[in-house]
Amino acid sequence: MRWRTALRVSIAPRIGLLLIPWLLAYRGKMTDWITDGYWESVTAQSTFLLGYTAPAVAACGAWEAVRVRQSQVLQRAPARSATAVALSALVPTFVLGGLSVLLAVALFAPQAMGYPGGPSPAVIGLALLVVVAHTAVGYAVGLTLPGILAVPTAMVGSFVWMAYPSAMEVFWVRQLNGHNLTECCALDEVVAPRSLLAPALVAVGMVAAAWIWTVRGRFSRPALLLAPAVLAAAVVAGAVVAEPLGYRAAVPRSTALRTCGDTVPRICLWPEQRRAAADITAWATQARQRLAAAGLRTPGSISVTSVSPTQDQVRSLLALSLVPNDIPPCAADTQWPGYAAVGPVSAWLSLTAGADPRAVAGRYPREEVRIAQQVLAAPRKAQLSWFLRNARTFGRCDQSPDLNPAHYQAAPAARRAVR
Structure with missing residues (x-):
C-alpha cells in the first residue's frame, strides 16, 4: 500500500x-x-x-x-x-x-x-x-x-x-x-x-x-x-x-562522574554544573569563612544538587549542613522539644553564612526569623552560646531549647542558672 x-x-x-x-x-x-x-x-x-x-x-x-x-x-x-x-x-x-x-x-x-x-x-x-x-x-x-x-x-x-x-x-x-x-x-x-x-x-x-x-x-x-x-x-x-x-x-x-576541587570546603560538581563552578566555589568559600568567624566548624565537603544554583542556595546549603536531616530516634516514642529550635537555628545559620535576608524571611515563619535576627545582633560569643545550647536539643528528647537571646547576654551566674 x-x-x-x-x-x-x-x-x-x-x-x-x-x-x-x-x-x-x-x-x-x-x-x-x-x-x-x-x-x-x-x-x-x-x-x-x-x-x-x-x-x-x-x-x-x-x-x-x-x-x-x-x-x-x-x-x-x-x-x-x-x-x-x-x-x-x-x-x-x-x-x-x-x-x-x-x-x-x-x-x-x-x-x-x-x-x-x-x-x-x-x-x-x-x-x-x-x-x-x-x-x-x-x-x-x-x-x-x-x-x-x-x-x-x-x-x-x-x-x-x-x-x-x-x-x-x-x-x-x-x-x-x-x-x-x-x-x-x-x-x-x-x-x-x-x-x-x-x-x-x-x-x-x-x-x-x-x-x-x-x-x-x-x-x-x-x-x-x-x-x-x-x-x-x-x-x-x-x-x-x-x-x-x-x-x-x-x-x-555514579559519583565517578563528579569533579572535586581542592578548596575548603571541598566541592564536588556534576558535569552539568561545571559552567557554574567558579561561582559555586566562591560562594561556598565565603560562606565557610563567615561561619568560621562565628566559631562554627563546617563539613569538609558539600555537594550541590542544582545545576545552576543561586548564591543564596549555596550559602544556605553549607549553613544548613550543621542541622541534622533526621529526627532523633527518641522522637518515635516521646515528644521532641528540640523541634521548636530547628527553624530559628536554621534561619540564624543562613543569615550568618550571608544568605539573602529576604529569601530567609520567605523561607521561615516570621517569629523564627525575628528570633534569628535578634541573635544576630547579639555579641559573637552570645550567638555561639545560643547556637550550642539549642543545637544540643536536636539529638535528644530530654532537654528543651532556650531560644531567648537575652538569656545568653546575662551575667555568668544567671547564665549558669538557665543551663
Whole structure:
C-alpha cells in the first residue's frame, strides 16, 4: 500500500490532529518537575505524556482492526499472512506513536539544551515499546469486539492501565506500565534499570499475546490458552523485577562522574554544573569563612544538587549542613522539644553564612526569623552560646531549647542558672 493511500484510509492522521495539540498544551505544566539542565530528567518526565499517547494509539489500532475485519481479507485465501496484514494497516499508527514520543521529548528539551549529554536512548526506547504494545493490544481488541465497542474499549482500557496503578497503594505496580519514570530524576540520580526492565517485559508480553491472538485465531483453543498465559508470565516477570523498587524509579548516579576541587570546603560538581563552578566555589568559600568567624566548624565537603544554583542556595546549603536531616530516634516514642529550635537555628545559620535576608524571611515563619535576627545582633560569643545550647536539643528528647537571646547576654551566674 502506498504511503499516500495508507494515510488517506488510516484513522491515525485524524487522531493525530487531536493528540498533537493536546500534547502541546502540556508543555508548561511539567516544567516545574524537571531538573533544569539534566537530560535524564527531561527524558524521564516526557514519559508522562504516554498517558495520552498510549490510549490514542490503542484506539487507532482497534479502528484499523475493525476495518481489516470488515474487509474480510483474513477470511479469504490471503497472499499475505495475518502478521503482514496487521503491520501494513498499523504503520501510520506506529508513525503517530513514534512522533508523539519524540514530540514529548522535544517539548521539554529546551530545559536541558546547551548542557552536556542528550536524551536517554533507553527511556525513549521504552516509550516506543509501550506505544507498540498498546497499538498491538488495540488491534487484537478490534479483531475481537463489535466495531461499535472495539475503539472505546481499547482507548478506555489503555487509559485505565496507564493511569490507575499510580493510585494504588501497592507501589511496585506503578512500575509495570512505563508511566512511573516521572519519579526520576534529581541531578544525583539516574533511571533505575529495574524501572526500565519491568515495563519492558510487560510490554513485550502484551505484544506477544496480541500477536498470538491475531495469528492463531481469536477464539481458537491455542489462542485462548496461550495468549493469556504469555501475558500473565510477562506480568509476573515484571512484578518480580519491580517489587524491590517500591514507587521509586531512580537510583544514585555514579559519583565517578563528579569533579572535586581542592578548596575548603571541598566541592564536588556534576558535569552539568561545571559552567557554574567558579561561582559555586566562591560562594561556598565565603560562606565557610563567615561561619568560621562565628566559631562554627563546617563539613569538609558539600555537594550541590542544582545545576545552576543561586548564591543564596549555596550559602544556605553549607549553613544548613550543621542541622541534622533526621529526627532523633527518641522522637518515635516521646515528644521532641528540640523541634521548636530547628527553624530559628536554621534561619540564624543562613543569615550568618550571608544568605539573602529576604529569601530567609520567605523561607521561615516570621517569629523564627525575628528570633534569628535578634541573635544576630547579639555579641559573637552570645550567638555561639545560643547556637550550642539549642543545637544540643536536636539529638535528644530530654532537654528543651532556650531560644531567648537575652538569656545568653546575662551575667555568668544567671547564665549558669538557665543551663
